[in-house]
Amino acid sequence: MYKKIAGLLLGCFVAVSGYSQTVSGVVTDVEENAPIPGVNIYWENKNKGTTSEADGTYVMSIDVDLPENLIFSFVGFQSDTVFIESPGEHNVVLSSSVELNQVEVSERVGAFNMSSMARRNTEEINRNILRKAACCNLSESFETSASVDVVLNDAVSGTRKIQMLGLEGVYVQNLFEGIPFTRGLSNVLGFDQIPGSWLNTIQLTKGVGSVQNGYESLTGQINLEFIPPDVEERIYVDLYANSQQRYEGNVIWAKPLSARWSTALFLNGATQNMRVDNNDDGFLDMPLRDGFNVMNRWKYFGDYVRSQIVFRYLEEERTGGQTNFNFSEDFGSSNAYGIGIDVNQLEVLAKTGFLSKERDDRSLGLTASLNRTEIQSYFGNTLYSGEQISARFNSLFNTKFSEYSDHSAVLGFHYLYDEYRESFADSSFGRIENVPGVFAEYTYERPRFTAIGALRWDAHNLFGNQISPRVHLKYNLKPLTTLRGTIGRGFRTPNAFADQLGYLASSRQVSVLNAPNAESSWNTGVSLLHKFEFLNREIVFTTDYYFTYFENQLVVDRDTDPRRLLFYNLDGESYAHSFQTEIQAELTQKLGLKVAYKFQDVQVDYLNGRLQKPLVPRNRVLMNLGYSWDDDKWIADFTANYYGKSRLPKTSANPEPFQRDSKSKEFFILHAQLTRILGKFEVYVGAENIGNFIQPDAIVDPENPFGTNFDASLIYGPVNGRVIYAGVRMDISRNK
Template sequence: MRETFTFIIIFLFQIGFSQELDSLSISEITTDSIKFFNKKNTSKSIETVVISKPNRPKKKSNSIIPIEIYTASFLKKTKNNNIFDAVGMINGIKPQLNCSVCNTGDIHINGMEGPYTLMLIDGMPMLSALSTVYGLSGIPSSLVERIEIIKGPADASFGAEAMGGSINIITKNPKYAPKLSLDFSSSSQAELNLDIASSFKINPKTTSLVSLNHFYFGNRIDVNHDNFTDTALQHRLSIFNKWNIERQKNRRASLGLRYYYEDRFGGEMSWQKKNRGGAEVYGESIYTNRFEAFGLYDLPTLEQITALFSYNYHDQNSYYGNTSFMANQQVLFGQLEWQKSLGKHILKSGIAYKLSKYDDNTPATFKNSDTGNLLDRSLYGFFVQDEWQISTSKALLFASRIDYDTEHKMIHSPRLAWKFSPNPQHVLRASFGKGFRVVHVFTEDHAALTGSRDVIISETLKPEESYNSFVNYITQVKLGTAHLNIDLSGFYSYFTNKIIGDFDTDPNKIIFKNLDAFAVSKGISLNLDMLWTSPFKINFGISYMDVYQKETNEKIQQLHAPKWSGVYNLSYYFPKNWILDFTGQFYGPMRLPILEDDFRPEYSDFFTLANVQVRKQFKHFEIYAGIKNLLNFIPKNPIMRPFDPFDKHTNDPANNPKNYTFDTLYGYASMQGLRSFLGIKWELKSKKF
């Protein structure tokens, strides 16, 4: 490992440096217009600029679709090494732990599981079904300029599969990024993380950014003494390269490349590589190799036409005990967009194509000995959209999208959005739409891959369909010397079909089938930002959700969907550039997958994950230190019968009268307790090229 870190440092120091520059600082933004403090503690007013796809920049206040924006300064308030952990500090978004052994997970928006969230990098869909589980932790937070979040149905160019919403990760612009930056941190549990990035100019019009992230955690910890690792061991390497080319008439061209490797293991403390795939010592071991490419190009035409593309290749070699899962997926996406302003109308239309090639070693993809396990699927899309600025206070968005799937044929997804803003202090937005999603059970539901249960697909699975609505109200109130920003949202999604794993019918099985009745996801969320003329700031968010399905007049709450959840963030800016951050998340009771006659409660207790961090900023570097999980919260009994992971002794009436079996799905939060961390970040800042 030491040799790897040395290689990375030498590699980046060999990149040529041309000149010394000042970096462009971007303030933390969460509402349309906020007050922020500069070094002299004077206040300035700014407006958010957002790119909600790789279209032309647009003020957030002019956007008809409600968009939340979180910049790099927000992500710095608590030390997180990757996007999966970082977005947990956003109200209404929950990084969900799906396995108590290998600690993989996905991101929930407003209670809807990870596959309902469209993940994008620089506006291009990059995270395929396989990487919904494993790829999120491979995006270092140090690479991020800002995160744009849309909850609920978006405009038609996003596609119909963003049923829960979208998370658009905007990476740093090489033109403004530091010429060289280094961020190294370690924790009391021996987690090591290194981020190194360099931006440089090839010629007056071409700039590039190279970034390397290396994360290593090899410390086997077993605090609850169940003979299983509390936290999965991980070795991750991510290499990112981005190119921007400035062209005549403000036309753009960009290309991004990323390679990601991960070796992840969780299991019995005595497990070694030689036990991989065996039935003597239980371990869950996953090797992941992933490559991504994405870009955009403005065509040299009189009309504003942009070509977008993305490609990702994902190879997974994994064992869950003695159950193997070998999968390979390739996704190619291309879209051609045309946009034109006509008076009060902004017209947009486009065509899209998505090719998915998927292959694994499960019975779900087996055809016959001649064709093998290959599963190919093409999706053709066409959309039209009209943004109509009726007046200075009113705007409407009409959109229609038609997608043709090679298996499910024609699917229509309309969109409607409305905005009313009588003055800059009040903005009301509403959006409605229909969505669909083609289900890939094995690539999306990690529970289907665990060695503790068999997977049963009882019928041919149809695509999921839903009707989605979202309402958002933003206002700003002055309270003496303080400014209060209020962001209130309500959402409602009705599913006519939803594929949900049945964990209740048989404790040894997960049964997948089409929904017999309907499912609902509804709720309300509130965000409050309080700023004073003093160097003190408070962010607080709370959400209430009711996510359930109804079959044969029985209401069944969705697993891992707490009705109450929220976030809190208190920051104090001391003299001489000292900053204190107190952050955290809290979750109310959530339903958990239990076995028949399980001694563990069906609903979790209320818990909070609190963190404290101190930062000191110098001219070219910053030091930071803190404590995570300040209250040392650790879930109880996340694994059933960890002493018999291969169920060799379940038929034992004397010692196992209730016939419990090994099960890893009960865990709902990380087993990492209280731990400290320390880090240093150094930057050689840059002027604008």
């Protein structure tokens, strides 16, 4: 039965400090299949333990030398011992009858992914859910999540952006296991640069994030946990091909070197060489791509010192535009319109945690990161290039008020250095940001109630003092019914070009009307999570509402004049309402269903008055059906997405043939995938956009890309038709 443990990966726990390794899971009752709260959980040879939460979940920190026995005991149940060889997720089933003296450790089926216990409104996307959408990078991993919309940036560059709470992904902070990354110019490729198969889990938190990770989470946080190096020796291979000759390959090798040291190497290569033009507009639907991505992580796990260092390098080249574009012949001329985006990025992330020998509630954490990102791009004959060098240091000290106190605090110092050098067309500009900051976070935690109050003060060299207060509250009405609320402020520096690079794919004349100020907003929200049983089936119901109000925003204006792209500081109001409700149910043991509805209302004061933000659908529905049979050897998934109408930027001032409707069409996107598991191998086939929906007339005046009316930035739906794909995954671990 321990075979299954070996297949499991490091669990899904955002530790407050983020330094400790843990064993986590759910304890359930074998007969009633219900979670058991209050189970005593402890290491056999250590006088330290924990108890399971009201929803049966537990998190146990590993401060012993593995392997070690972990004991689960509860009155009226058979005590059980689980032999733990490595950190990770271990779900335990306790039996109340004396005859059945065995522990079953099972992998959780991925249908339920909302925690009753997390302090913030967090949705977790684990590997089981990631599998539902095969390909290939992080932006595509959100296909089965209703909280995040993945949208194309423009009709030619193929870069995808996410939207959350009705706002762009740049307002969401991305974390690499707790450390901010892919900031600033890296937003050009966004999540296209993170290979999905490198990931273990994704935690999606709505609303303003913790002050511990910096000031930039205005509307949410996405924390990525990569495959850990220390669980077991493991070689993982993932190969993918689709009907448009896109090929991706991933190799991951994780190796524990000793009881304390471990390392993992991640490789990814991607290429697309076929010139596809399904909508016959003379432009490639997806750009030609070549790229590779390398990452190496090292981990040291001592008794009182724990450390990690991660090196990451990526390079990608994209060439798009007209199908007959040839860089060497046509670049710089007006023979054919081409788009090229070359990005390379080097990043080093490090973190070290020191645990107190006297007090196990005390720790000191240090994180540091260095990043250099370089972009070279052209849109027709317009050039944009940028370089960013940034360094970041964060330290945080974590302690309880006294040894047995319900009050705890985190105090920290943060420093960010950011240097930008950019040039667009014939002008160059740059800036240097120096941002020292301090923060304090106070947590009061009771079994049913948690309150977190936090304050940050950042002294920004360009934008002055920035104060960011944040409050998070959680109250459990019942063990499985959780009410959460949050309010807080965040800010960031906008990058007019890098944040909206795809908008340059047009003949619009670009003007930055005034020097961009810092973008800052207040975000507040409430959410309700309710898990219950109906006809013996577990049902998870969630509903939430968030409101974001900008104090300042760099407004991107494509409405005032269809021939111009304007950037200016907000003068007036800009806000976003987002309401979402979702139900997940196991209809039968084998059939899982998820249905979600989302409403978004985003309005901005432009130069000519208030308008709905363009290209944000007001209504969206998602449905996912998952069916598995034959002992989960076969898994079938079907996802349907409905996108309601959204407002298109005004084109009424264009000559008549180049005018577009004021609203987009509503449309459906359907995906299906079938996976067959054969021991260490998995084979999958699937289809994206089965209905073959293609946005009609996506590009304005595609015949004259060098004329004044050309615009490829008015994109609300796919420009790429149906894609059939297939792939294979291999997971070879020594311990099996």
